[in-house]
Amino acid sequence: MVKNVDNPLDFEGFTCPLPLRDYPQIVMGHGSGGRMSADLVRHLFVPLFDNAALNRLDDQAVLEMQLDGGRLAFTTDSFVVRPLFFPGGDIGKLAVHGTVNDLAVSGARPLYLSAGFILEEGLPMDDLCRVAASMAGAAHEAGVQIVTGDTKVVDRGHGDGVYINTSGVGVVPPGVDVAAQNARPGDVVIVSGTLGDHGVAVMSVREGLRFDAAVVSDTAPLHGLVAAMLAAGPDIHAMRDPTRGGLAASLNEIAAASGVGVLLDERAIPVRPPVRAACEMLGLDPLYVANEGKLVAFVPPGSADAVLDAMRAHPLGAEAAIIGQAVAAHPGIVAARTGIGGSRVVDMPLGVLLPRIC
Amino acid sequence: MKYLDEYRDESAVRAVLDEIHRVTTRPWVIMEVCGGQTHSIIRSGLDRLLPDAITLVHGPGCPVCVTPLELIDKAIAIAARPEVIFASYGDMLRVPGSGKDLFAVKSEGADVRVVYSPLDALTIARANPEKVVVFFGVGFETTAPANGMAVYQAHKQSIDNFAMLVSHVTVPPAMMAILSSPTNRVQGFLAAGHVNTVMGFAEYEPIAARFKVPIVVTGFEPLDIANGILMAVRQLEESRHEVENAYARSVRREGNAAAQAIIREVFEPCDRAWRGIGVIPMSGYRLREPYARYDAERRFAGVSAISAEESGVCISGLVLQGVKRPDECPAFGTLCTPQRPLGATMVSSEGACAAYYKYGRYMDDAGAPV
Numbered sequence: 001m002v003k004n005v006d007n008p009l010d011f012e013g014f015t016c017p018l019p020l021r022d023y024p025q026i027v028m029g030h031g032s033g034g035r036m037s038a039d040l041v042r043h044l045f046v047p048l049f050d051n052a053a054l055n056r057l058d059d060q061a062v063l064e065m066q067l068d069g070g071r072l073a074f075t076t077d078s079f080v081v082r083p084l085f086f087p088g089g090d091i092g093k094l095a096v097h098g099t100v101n102d103l104a105v106s107g108a109r110p111l112y113l114s115a116g117f118i119l120e121e122g123l124p125m126d127d128l129c130r131v132a133a134s135m136a137g138a139a140h141e142a143g144v145q146i147v148t149g150d151t152k153v154v155d156r157g158h159g160d161g162v163y164i165n166t167s168g169v170g171v172v173p174p175g176v177d178v179a180a181q182n183a184r185p186g187d188v189v190i191v192s193g194t195l196g197d198h199g200v201a202v203m204s205v206r207e208g209l210r211f212d213a214a215v216v217s218d219t220a221p222l223h224g225l226v227a228a229m230l231a232a233g234p235d236i237h238a239m240r241d242p243t244r245g246g247l248a249a250s251l252n253e254i255a256a257a258s259g260v261g262v263l264l265d266e267r268a269i270p271v272r273p274p275v276r277a278a279c280e281m282l283g284l285d286p287l288y289v290a291n292e293g294k295l296v297a298f299v300p301p302g303s304a305d306a307v308l309d310a311m312r313a314h315p316l317g318a319e320a321a322i323i324g325q326a327v328a329a330h331p332g333i334v335a336a337r338t339g340i341g342g343s344r345v346v347d348m349p350l351g352v353l354l355p356r357i358c
Numbered sequence: 359m360k361y362l363d364e365y366r367d368e369s370a371v372r373a374v375l376d377e378i379h380r381v382t383t384r385p386w387v388i389m390e391v392c393g394g395q396t397h398s399i400i401r402s403g404l405d406r407l408l409p410d411a412i413t414l415v416h417g418p419g420c421p422v423c424v425t426p427l428e429l430i431d432k433a434i435a436i437a438a439r440p441e442v443i444f445a446s447y448g449d450m451l452r453v454p455g456s457g458k459d460l461f462a463v464k465s466e467g468a469d470v471r472v473v474y475s476p477l478d479a480l481t482i483a484r485a486n487p488e489k490v491v492v493f494f495g496v497g498f499e500t501t502a503p504a505n506g507m508a509v510y511q512a513h514k515q516s517i518d519n520f521a522m523l524v525s526h527v528t529v530p531p532a533m534m535a536i537l538s539s540p541t542n543r544v545q546g547f548l549a550a551g552h553v554n555t556v557m558g559f560a561e562y563e564p565i566a567a568r569f570k571v572p573i574v575v576t577g578f579e580p581l582d583i584a585n586g587i588l589m590a591v592r593q594l595e596e597s598r599h600e601v602e603n604a605y606a607r608s609v610r611r612e613g614n615a616a617a618q619a620i621i622r623e624v625f626e627p628c629d630r631a632w633r634g635i636g637v638i639p640m641s642g643y644r645l646r647e648p649y650a651r652y653d654a655e656r657r658f659a660g661v662s663a664i665s666a667e668e669s670g671v672c673i674s675g676l677v678l679q680g681v682k683r684p685d686e687c688p689a690f691g692t693l694c695t696p697q698r699p700l701g702a703t704m705v706s707s708e709g710a711c712a713a714y715y716k717y718g719r720y721m722d723d724a725g726a727p728v
Contacts, residue, residue: 276362280362338401338402338403339366339367339368339402339580340366340367340368340371340372340402340403340404340407340580340581341368341371341372341403341407342402342403342404342405342406342407343403343406344400344401344402344403344717345716345717347715347716347717350696350697
């Protein structure tokens with residue numbers, strides 16, 4: 001939802017402009033580089049993404065950037081999700097939030113994104129309009145501009161409607177040094193909210209596996225939350241946004257990069273009851289399920305309370321919780337104290353999550 | 359979450375563990391039959407909270423683990439055929455055959471789909487009349503009713519482009535095979551509560567009597583398993599050998615009559631090979647003659663000639679019988695990992711080796727990570 005009253009475009013009510021309406025579906029010509037490609041850019045993407053750098057329609061965006069002693073952060077991510085629209089979001093929102101969040105967890109303020117589209121012949125034009133409008137809304141909300149892009153079309157049957165790649169740049173302010181290898185024994189491990197919502201929301205509407213779960217994707221831009229955290233504790237050591245692979249993958253990455261162990265208290269990890277129920281049903285572990293609007297932070301003990309308070313005062317961190325700590329023992333290994341007082345290793349996930357037989 | 363949190367409550371589990379410590383006076387070896395129980399035990403760390411005198415060994419109750427190599431090879435051969443849509447439960451896709459797994463066949467262009475119910479495979483068959491949809495019918499008595507229902511419905515609705523590659527196995531013959539083995543060291547069983555939900559437990563009474571072993575029907579949550587262990591230890595300490603029910607909220611002695619009826623209608627007992635163990639007499643199900651035209655091995659006659667040999671290093675057979683622990687295998691964690699499994703117990707998330715690898719590595723005997 002775009003709440004900014006100054007925003008002239010109604011992204012959610014956006015309808016397909018002429019002359020694109022002549023083509024109710026994407027055809028090969030939309031990727032030809034000729035007039036049809038140009039129409040798609042001029043009549044769909046430019047009005048929605050609308051900014052000076054993009055509107056020049058050059059082969060590149062030329063950007064004014066003031067680093068002021070800060071450092072440039074640069075990232076890229078590709079988005080393939082089925083179905084394209086799911087409870088709480090769509091591929092367009094994900095494509096903006098995913099790259100914004102990859103920048104944000106370095107402490108960077110995200111500034112500019114690129115957007116590359118691979119469209120499947122036959123994709124309804126209305127679906128593309130909805131996805132692009134959703135991207136525009138998400139970018140507007142996150143305060144970033146989509147300044148350059150590309151569109152290709154592949155034969156019907158060779159894609160899932162639309163794939164999106166976004167790259168992004170942002171500026172890390174001077175003095176901020178948040179990196180996966182910076183975690184230290186004693187650090188307090190904090191998550192910004194409940195885990196597994198996105199993965200379960202997408203699974204709940206996936207073909208062949210529909211179930212009625214009152215769960216929506218948590219997709220959200222995290223840079224505002226990160227800024228509030230850094231204001232409260234500029235010495236935050238490490239952050240990750242646990243997307244694919246879930247919290248387990250992010251913690252294993254940080255443990256390996258920093259050479260610390262991680263000891264979790266399983267009972268302190270927040271998971272919504274319907275997410276837990278869905279995971280029980282499918283034989284999945286919420287620690288391995290994807291999130292799109294959560295982060296995990298390693299914070300020195302002296303700053304932990306201030307950072308936690310700042311997180312809880314932010315709408316995207318209201319359910320933030322301390323879930324464990326970094327330890328000198330078992331470097332590179334993530335372990336958990338279990339609900340019944342036992343202990344276990346929380347390993348790196350292997351491949352795709354496979355529901356168990358029984 | 360209701361019906362789960364109560365069974366994962368630390369103080370409740372602690373109280374049962376205290377009682378187990380109190381009643382245990384001698385060493386006992388108890389096998390949990392089902393892979394789901396193995397996972398719950400390792401994931402919760404329950405095994406590390408038991409008295410040293412109690413040894414838990416992990417039984418053969420993982421359908422993915424015990425499906426013979428040769429059947430995986432047959433599945434792969436069938437899935438590779440251009441006219442076939444091959445439907446399977448998800449965790450069968452990663453089980454290596456002699457050369458590759460179903461994921462690899464899929465990447466080579468085969469139409470391999472994960473389904474969550476065999477009836478979904480039937481729906482795919484209806485939607486694709488020009489294809490033959492083959493469902494990989496694996497599992498214990500737990501999945502047999504649903505798999506049987508899919509065949510029954512195909513028959514009733516005359517859906518002829520549907521077939522099932524059947525590799526069903528049953529628990530009681532495997533328990534008897536383990537107890538009859540000269541290397542057996544199992545003194546008591548936690549029976550697989552889901553299997554008993556379907557089959558009841560009357561058929562376990564002659565086994566308890568003949569082999570003089572306590573059998574406790576047990577659920578899957580930490581408190582369920584702790585209760586099952588307590589009841590088994592009490593029997594062992596008191597020299598009793600009965601079938602007791604520690605999972606009464608789900609299991610009745612007579613089981614689920616409707617589910618048993620569909621099994622009897624569609625399947626009949628047959629000898630079956632278990633991966634790592636060998637052929638156990640009358641330990642499986644095959645389709646009865648009136649349903650034989652849905653048997654994928656008959657439909658694709660060429661595949662019945664496929665045979666395969668297991669890795670020589672892997673000790674999964676001994677692990678499945680409870681003779682060895684996964685970490686006693688020379689290949690464990692080195693030559694054999696979930697990424698490159700030598701044997702099926704490392705493949706399935708329910709397999710004992712995978713459970714040890716995933717949750718148990720780096721832990722010392724006191725349960726602290728090392």
